[in-house]
Amino acid sequence: MAIKLDKYVIDRLGLAEIIAVAKKKTVPQHKQSFWYYWGGISLFCFLVQIVTGVLLLLYYRPGPEAYESVRQITYEMHFGWLVRSVHNWSADLFLLSVFVHMFSVFFMKAYRAPREFGWWSGMALLVLGLVFGFSGYLLPMDDLAYFATKVGLEIPNSIPVVGPSIANLIRGGIEVGQFTVQRFFALHAVILPLIFLPLLGLHLWLVQKHGMAVPVSEDEKPVAARKTIPFFPNFIAKDLAMWLITMNVIALLAAVFPWQLGEPADSLKPAPVGIHPEWYFMSQFQTLKIMGRLFPGYAGEAIGMTLFTVGLLLWFLIPFYDIKGKGALRARNATYFGLMVVAILIGTTMWGYLAKN
């Protein structure tokens, strides 16, 4: 029955050719194959966010009623809390899996030719993901969202000369308020998806075009000694299994730790004690705090911002200075650089949370 149904669908949609190509395509199989699944996990989390985001759109009202509409979704509507919790948890898992994916790509040196554009498009997707997170965080307009956004917007505000104008443009005024919510909503639900989706399409096409990179240790083996598995159905089946596991992890988190809503935002109230940004901005936040302590005044912020910019540029441009065949020392240095970035990110994030407590 299932086989007949398969054939029915394949014949009508003309999938036979695509399947034939997919069957010819292979995926390397080695000790580090586990890391190949993280791109797929990110994609799954993003798809979950689209579906739940559309459902939230049905009831969310940006502007002055933003808080009330999220309150209704969370505490009054049938399974509204579930949709919102799944949306938020999948957003967190999306960013986590993108980070893991990025570092696995980095350490496998998958940014080297011919995969440079895959690296750059992936980096752009990560930045967009972070902006998704930042813009979405304000939308419930509770006290935590309000103050976290206020603190977050201090970063563009601190850019010399043009900073205040940029911050005002983002806020829609000199204070975070209903116009900010309106702008962030437009950014979150319209502008970012419009940029993200074609870029994602390009990224996926590049992955298909160039295939999976292998770690250096595997690359050194003779071709005949390398193991592969067919992309279809074997790799796809494993990828889907990871999606199923991710779905269950999201369900577990949403059920056990549903996303609550704080008090309505009140600009007259003092900021909650220990206010801090979400975990994916904690490292930058803590670094700025450390710099502020080491170099009081404007110098601290300027040094912190310069460090981020230089670090980000070095990271982004790594395909230009770690090139295959240009010497083992250079390749090793790039790996050390990656390890240092991981250590700084994890270390400052943990420091941030420990300092908060």
Place this chain on the structure above:
Amino acid sequence: MNYPVWEVPVIGGAWVIGIVSIFHVLIAWFAVGGGIYLPVAEAKLYREGKEEWLPVLMKHSRFFLVLTSVLGATSGVGIWFAIGLVQPEATSTLIHNFVFGWAIEWVFFIIELSAAAVYYYTWNRIPRKLHLKVGYLYAVASFLTLVIINGILSFMLTPGQTWLHAAGSGHEATWFWWAFFNPTYFPSLVMRLLACLSLAGIYALVTYSRVEDEALARTKVAMVRWSARWMLPMFVLLPLVLVWFLAMVPAENRGLLQLGMTTIGSGAFTQVTRVAMLTIITSMTIVGVVYFFVYRSPRDFSMSHAVAVLGLAAVATASTEYARETLRKPYVIGAHMYSNGVRKTQVAGYNADGYLTHSTWKPPVNDELVVGKAMFRGQCMSCHTESGYRSMRRLLQARDQKGIDRLLDSLHHPTSDSMYVKYMPPLVGKPDEIAALGRFLSTLSAAPPAPALTSQPKQQARLR
């Protein structure tokens, strides 16, 4: 309060029972289901001449023996320790009613454990027919342990009107069979049996996934597929039996499942819905995984797949057990004993004479905070902790003394439309005891102290 209170910080006593029980159930159900699976597979081996199955089945029976007889048996004893310490009153009631039931169960345990050992150690040493008989003996004995324990567990949810009429008369044990074959007995038994058989199929996959010998590749495929087919009837029947079970559960208990549909409001007891939802999602995932990754791709089925399926089964089992236990709220023994050990028939007496008056473990000093803490330990701590699971600090939020007193009053005089009446026992005791509890709770609340409410004469008057 006839027994001392065991104070477990952070996770609370209920979770001690929960953790030990969930671990035990995962193994005990395998003991029952696997006990049926093994001789059925062995019979198939003999009937169809599948000699290549033999080494794999022998390996599986070793895994089965070690897991069930070591971890299953020790965790079972662990449950006795845990329930005896956390819910002594309820445990005492169960022992008084079912002592002979448990005695019979232990007889079956002895047969079960002996048969399991004989079964494993006599592969290829005794005639095949006899070996198979030992396997069936194990299957029958382990199934009978389920038959017994199911009667006791389902009794706790639905003791049945006949037993409830006799409750408190001192002759409850006379109504043993009525209590045993209570309204949810049969749906529970069928449901548990199906779950046991499903788990047996999943555990078998763990053994089969470890068959790496190329010479046994075809055997692995055949056995993995057979296990998937083994699970199919359970997957079809389980949802139907769940509907049957829920139909037999009293409407007010069933209603608890709906509390979390619309809200996640703190203190609204919404977790049952959320956890029940997890059961559905993980169970559906297991069905999908078993079809696509076990039945359709048996060759690629690896140890990591098997562990993932087992992990999902563990989450499904844990969430089902949590939901089932929570469905009894506000009782620990349906319509008879509240979850804090107070019997329904004792409420009026405790309100008239005082809760602590009837307690063997009275506080030694008549200090309001000490009395309040004793009330908390006796009536709240079976479900709440001060600052961990179901934390009072979190639930009270920033309630001031007035707010806390109002809350306690609504628990002491519950009205039929109160949401608390659905899942919380009524608060019992004399007004001064309840006031003392309020004072103790105010020390946990984040509200700033209100000077007008702490006037000394008022409190002393309350204590008198």
